[in-house]
Amino acid sequence: MPSPSPSLEELAQAAERLNRSAPLAHAGVRVSFPSPQLVVAEIPDVRAEHRGGLGTTAVNGGVLAAVFDLVVGCTALLVDPRRPSATVQLSMSFERPVLGDTLRAEGRIDSQGRRTLFASARILDAQGQVCARCQALVALTGAGARPGAAGEGA
Numbered sequence: 001m002p003s004p005s006p007s008l009e010e011l012a013q014a015a016e017r018l019n020r021s022a023p024l025a026h027a028g029v030r031v032s033f034p035s036p037q038l039v040v041a042e043i044p045d046v047r048a049e050h051r052g053g054l055g056t057t058a059v060n061g062g063v064l065a066a067v068f069d070l071v072v073g074c075t076a077l078l079v080d081p082r083r084p085s086a087t088v089q090l091s092m093s094f095e096r097p098v099l100g101d102t103l104r105a106e107g108r109i110d111s112q113g114r115r116t117l118f119a120s121a122r123i124l125d126a127q128g129q130v131c132a133r134c135q136a137l138v139a140l141t142g143a144g145a146r147p148g149a150a151g152e153g154a
Helices: 008-020 022-027 061-078
Strands: 030-035 038-043 085-094 103-112 116-124 130-140
Touching (some): 008 022, 008 030, 008 061, 022 061, 030 061, 038 061, 061 116, 061 130
Antiparallel strands (some): 030 038, 038 103, 103 116, 116 130
């Protein structure tokens, strides 16, 4: 029998731990879980070191890739905030430059197996326009993966 999903309180505690970490603080990224099905990563103040898309003021593609990795990796916390995980595949498409002073990424689980999650995410600019999308495969490591509807053998 599958275990219940984490509560919003458990997810808020996980976000607090992440947001206290040195890498996220250094990058100026904040993670939140506004619902049990959604991970949000935001850069509320895009800085000069985030920019540099081919000599423009656009956010650099490497920064976008790192934010995608963070947000899809954090989808595993929607299953079990105590269980380690790792992004094992990340496929991105960049549709338009990310301009402006804020950036928001939203990630969701598309389907779940015992040891893997298929997740997707999108990055929005300050005007709320979708600028990039990604699909990912996330491995759940350690014991106790919760079975899902898809990928039972995965």
